[in-house]
Amino acid sequence: MNSMIRFMLYSNEVDLEGIVLTSSTYHFAGNEKKGIEPYRWTGTEWIYDFIDKYEQVYSNLKIHADGYPAPDYLRNKTKIGNITNVGAMEKKTEGSRFLKKLFLDNDPRKLYVQTWGGTNTTARALKSIEEEYKNTERWKEIQKTINQKLVIYIILDQDDSYKNYIAKKWPEIQIINDRSNFWHFAYAWKLHSPEVNRFLQGDWLYKNIKNNHGPLMEEYALMGDGNYIEGELFEEQRGTDKYLEKNPQYNRYDFISEGDSPSFLYLVKNGLRSMEDPTYGGWGGRFSVVNENLWKNDVLDYNPHSKRYEAEYTLMRWFDDLQRDFAARADWSVTDSYEKANHHPEISVKEGIDLKADPGETITLHAVAEDPDDDHLSFNWWHYAEADSYREAKTEKNKKVYNRNSGLLFSITREVKEDEIIDNIELQNEETKTVSFTVPKGAESGDTIHIIGEVIDDGEIKLKDYQRVIITVR
Template sequence: MTVKHRLFVLTDIENEPDDTQSLVRLLLYSNEIDIEGLVAVTSTWMRHQVCPATIRDVISGYDAVRPKLLRVYSDYPPASQLLAVVGEGVPLYGMEGVGEGHDSQGSEALIAAVDRGGESGRPLHVALWGGANCLAQSLWKVRATRTPKELEDFVGRMTVYGISDQDDAGPWIRRNFPMLPYTVSVHGENDYMGSTWIGFSGQPRNGLPGADKSLISADWIRENVQYGPLGSKYPGVIYGMEGDTPSYLNLIQNGLGDPSRPDFGGWGGRYKRIFDPEARHYHDTCDTVTASDGSTQASAGATIFRWRDAVQCDLATRMRWTVEEDMSKLELPPVVVVDGDRSTDFVTRKVKCSETIELDASDSASPSGAKLSFSWFQYKEIGSTLPVPVDVPTFDMHGTANTSKLSITMPKTTAHSPGKWRMDHENGRVYHVILAVTSEGKIPVTRYRRILLDVSP
């Protein structure tokens, strides 16, 4: 059985509709993610108010549809379990709410959740949908009340994904606890258009030329999401759709991403570690993609919008589960099998330069009985030492990129750039190939396998 990732959400819900939208989607994946905290906090946009009642209201919609969800997967948690982890931080802005006398229901629950990770061995993934002062207070208290070794162990049991900095507590955390794995877009105050996460909700008018907006339009959302007891809790878009959703998308074990490797990319975007051996901070990086209008686009947002159609179809599929009476009409994710391996783990192959290998995904299947399509492609940006991956050769796939069996020939050498970049790779290199398998039903559903090709020179 796949071990689920643990999630603790800090949300400035009611600042605008997008947090509520992200929560509706999250509950549809509560069978795949262990939700251990849903805490209402402040942010620069809502400085002196927290709104846990809205979280409870969305959970009531989930409670109404859970019986139908259980027909598909048996491990959707009861609403009572989710309600038990709803909490709130102090209604103060940023560092005003950190220090002596500022413990809150939320900060105490966060400490307890991190401590539980020592028993399970699973890190706690903290998602910052708003400000970070609840997390900052937890860290402040642990530093004040435990030994340095205990603090180190505590910090080592969690990761953070921030949707930009929405108060001054996030920068304080990174300065004071630099070895806490922290993924975030860093930019000028409230200047979000260049961030990674904007690739999920951004429109061409918001600096994402070429991004297909048809599956994030108001009409599409109305038809595919906003219906039924849970979907009716999904509000319309005012500024941007689901800006906070990328913070947990890489926790969904779809064969593509790994939350411990932000640099590998996935539905939640791709980030690279900064040049600082004393900090585990991951910031924006670019992917170069062919956009829906045929243009070539390179941006941080592209690391998300390249997957966005599949993410949206997945939401539409799951929302249909909440109302459909006829089980035979439900679309289910395909099971991707590579060389007999049915897990969602990455597939690793040791290969030699110039060697031709084959990968067989013909045992993949759709539980719904739908026809499957296959697409194998290089993810060149990973492992490249340059802003644009010109140092990564294009593999010869011998015309098999859209078949269930891939034939692929490795490059003649692992070093393709002069100077330092050549030295970086002259002793070997790992290339990433992604297999996307899509069920061709009424709503296409996609799952993946990532193949790591470890090439020796």
């Protein structure tokens, strides 16, 4: 539910094709005729209630950014899928028929299927396509089109329909599989070092997200906020005082969870270029290549706070930026004048974003930036060493070690050796518009180096834009 609220504030960043309610191992509607009891089922009306609240702030949101979908468009694109049980896919539903039609349309663009629950409704749609076309002359053409079209971003395998059907019958569909890191923007956030949690604390969230931010943000659930969700288990009613009494590690209005948000944050075009390649890393985390159609987030980034390599830091490193960006959009929802709110600066790099260089060559990059609010701008450049293929070659041995532990639910980590190089490129003048650095002499032909340029405004809630530059060694 919290992820849906954030998504509504980011719905201008994508071309939304549909919202399909599905089941998962954590919630399903049940089937009285078959003797299946509902489990943690909160009904289907909450999505429409959220759209009603979105409608109340829609006129403000579209003042601040183009592309917000009309409330009636959202209503018309919301469907009920396979919800009766975990992995239920035997029946064709409104949602599965809708997805089938979408998968077969003539739009040549990638279609991102953001899977927040089970994959069962998606599997039912694909099975319906298989049943209709498998014994026809068009079958190979249909398979090829869908394999090239779909990208399924899975937040945990919340039923067996991906493993038992999609992976077997449609093995060439592209899959981005987040099996662990999403937990750290969910119920595992208290495991972090405090430096990455400062905008997940109750005092900041209440002031900047929930309080006086309109009817949609009033629905955003925080610890001990009085929110009671019909159908939820009593022991999971985190809005109650009773929950706070039993869980004293939380303060009132602390963050609860947005475990599904990395799936759409991955799609935000913020200059980090993560949509080009899941191995680059960005607001949805960073992933390793399992094969040409499958990526998993078991790669490690160095966390300077814990001084460890951690898979979850590929997501956690963006938390401050994510939360400030969210707060700005929460402000948009209650601000009826463009001049009274903060908006994103924009950065580009004069030399371009894909460069070639020789080993030992010195590179200079010039940032060009502007701000729609005429705010003062600051600059920062950094080397995303873990995303480099140059670095990757030097850590392959360690990668094999930590992958043996990739079954851990919450965390994949590795201690840093004393003599290990954390960053082997020194940037000159990294807090100015112009940065210089030297390509390592040991870099080999085809190696890549990732440099991130950032621009930050000086608004009350500071907003940031990025530009990733990738240098390929000749």
